Each structure stands twice: as C-alpha cells, then as structure tokens.
Amino acid sequence: MTDRVESLAHEIEEIAATPGDQALPARTEVVVQTLLNLLERGEVRAAECREGRWEAVQWVKRGILLGFRFGRLVEMEAARPFSFVDKHLYPAREFGLEERVRIVPGGSTVRRGAYLSPSVVCMPPMYVNVGAWVGQGTMIDSHALVGSCAQIGDKVHLSAAAQIGGVLEPVNASPVVIEDGVMVGGNCGVYEGTVVRRGAVLGAGVILTRATPVYDLVHETVYRGSAERPLEIPVNAVVVPGARRVARGWGADEGIALQTPVIVKYRDDRTDVATTLEQWLR
Numbered sequence: 001m002t003d004r005v006e007s008l009a010h011e012i013e014e015i016a017a018t019p020g021d022q023a024l025p026a027r028t029e030v031v032v033q034t035l036l037n038l039l040e041r042g043e044v045r046a047a048e049c050r051e052g053r054w055e056a057v058q059w060v061k062r063g064i065l066l067g068f069r070f071g072r073l074v075e076m077e078a079a080r081p082f083s084f085v086d087k088h089l090y091p092a093r094e095f096g097l098e099e100r101v102r103i104v105p106g107g108s109t110v111r112r113g114a115y116l117s118p119s120v121v122c123m124p125p126m127y128v129n130v131g132a133w134v135g136q137g138t139m140i141d142s143h144a145l146v147g148s149c150a151q152i153g154d155k156v157h158l159s160a161a162a163q164i165g166g167v168l169e170p171v172n173a174s175p176v177v178i179e180d181g182v183m184v185g186g187n188c189g190v191y192e193g194t195v196v197r198r199g200a201v202l203g204a205g206v207i208l209t210r211a212t213p214v215y216d217l218v219h220e221t222v223y224r225g226s227a228e229r230p231l232e233i234p235v236n237a238v239v240v241p242g243a244r245r246v247a248r249g250w251g252a253d254e255g256i257a258l259q260t261p262v263i264v265k266y267r268d269d270r271t272d273v274a275t276t277l278e279q280w281l282r
Contacts, residue, residue, distance in 0.1 A: 005043070009059040012059050012063040016063075031063070032066055032089055044057070056171060056173060056174065061149060061169075064131050071089040076091055076092070089112065093114065100118035102122065115134065120140070129145075132146045133150075138154065138156040139156075144160065147163075147164055150176045155181050163189045177194075185203045188205065194209065194233070201237070201239065216234075216263040218264075234263070238267060245257045
C-alpha cells in the first residue's frame with residue numbers, strides 16, 4: 001500500500017466513525033471521489049487474494065458506503081432520454097477509446113467506481129455495479145449483472161442473464177469471486193461470497209450460494225460453505241444442475257427431489273473446445 005493510499009484509508013476510517021446522527025464533514029465528497037477514481041483505474045480493489053484466500057478490503061467498502069450516506073438525490077441529465085434519479089456521487093461511467101473497453105450499443109451501464117480492464121466486451125443490456133473489478137478479455141453478455149464489489153478474473157465469459165451477486169454490507173463479508181478462465185453459463189446465479197476457482201465451468205442454470213451443497217461425483221465428496229468461509233468451486237470443475245432425493249418423511253413418500261449443483265467431471269480437451277468458440281466474438 002502506497003503512502004497516498006494508506007493516507008486515504010486512514011481518512012475514510014476516520015470519517016466512517018462519525019456517529020449516524022451527525023452530519024459528515026464537507027471533505028467527505030473529495031475523499032469518496034478520490035476513492036472512486038482509484039477504483040476505476042484499478043489501483044485499489046474492494047477484495048484481494050491473500051495466500052489463496054479472498055478477503056474484503058474493508059476500508060474500501062466503507063468508503064463506498066460513505067458515498068451513499070453523503071450523497072444527495074439528483075436527476076441524472078446524462079442519462080437522457082431515460083430517466084434516472086440516484087445519489088450524485090454514483091452516476092454512470094463514461095468511457096473513451098483510450099480505455100479500450102468495448103461497450104456495444106443497446107442500454108448497458110457501468111456505475112461509477114467500477115473497474116473494467118482493457119479488452120473487456122459488454123453486450124447489451126448488461127450492468128456493472130460500484131466496486132466491481134473485471135479482468136482483461138472478459139465478456140459480459142446480455143442481461144448479465146456484475147454486483148457491487150464482485151471480482152471477475154481474466155478471460156471469463158458471463159453468459160446471457162448470468163447474475164453475479166454483490167456483497168457491499170457488512171464490510172467484512174466475503175466477496176463474490178469468479179477467477180480467471182471461468183465459463184458461467186446462461187441464467188446462472190452466484191451469490192453470498194461464493195468463490196469459483198480458475199478454469200471452472202458452470203452449466204446453464206446453476207445456482208450457487210453459501211448454503212448450497214455441491215456434490216462432486218469425481219472425488220465423491222460434498223463442498224459446503226459455512227459462517228466462517230465461503231462455498232468454493234474447485235479449479236477446472238464442470239458443474240451442472242442436478243437433484244438429490246428427499247431421504248425420509250412425507251417428501252420421500254411423494255418422491256420429491258431438491259435441486260443441487262453437481263460436479264460431473266473436470267475440464268478436458270472436449271470441454272475446452274466447447275468453451276472457446278466464443279473467442280471469435282472478441
């Protein structure tokens with residue numbers, strides 16, 4: 001952490017300690033704008049991987065929350081002909097050629113304070129929320145969402161209607177992380193601090209939360225999250241929607257089954273062929 005960033009972190013923590021019934025100091029706006037600029041340049045992140053474990057950067061999340069607390073509602077004139085009213089510190093981002101981010105026309109929005117690396121492709125309509133970080137060569141397909149402070153790696157494909165949940169509060173909550181080279185199928189949902197490790201493939205319709213058990217048919221084990229640690233999908237795992245039967249009681253008598261994700265294999269050459277066809281779209 002540079003001296004400049006360390007000083008900013010200290011100032012954010014100091015302002016955040018202001019009691020809720022007191023007005024925030026006037027310098028809050030400059031402090032929040034400084035943080036958002038650093039986030040947009042990728043110089044700070046809302047989460048970091050330390051010794052293989054992803055952790056929230058709490059002062060960054062506190063700074064983002066200060067922006068909501070300090071901000072006032074305004075009409076977003078730049079959004080015409082659409083009508084938006086939001087906190088004045090969080091308008092939609094504007095991009096230029098120098099950022100080398102491809103945003104296809106059709107209603108997509110990237111909120112202030114989100115970072116998109118060069119060569120990211122955004123297909124309309126999609127949305128990236130404040131504090132998110134998106135790596136190089138990633139494609140965000142139509143109707144996909146990257147939630148607040150979510151971390152998306154390099155060369156990820158978020159297919160149509162994929163929902164990557166945001167975790168802004170509490171500030172110590174684990175981030176939602178999609179690591180490098182992951183393929184997220186259409187209509188997938190990844191929430192509550194779940195970590196999808198590099199190279200994994202989520203088949204269409206897979207839903208992952210902290211409470212979701214994931215059954216690994218290859219290694220004959222079950223992966224679960226807990227109050228202390230998030231659900232983690234292993235490196236190169238191929239996950240598809242599955243079901244497990246209710247074992248006893250009325251549900252068993254009625255033949256009820258519960259939806260659950262299942263790891264059916266780990267990536268091989270056939271999987272790589274199926275998941276690299278979209279590279280031509282880049």
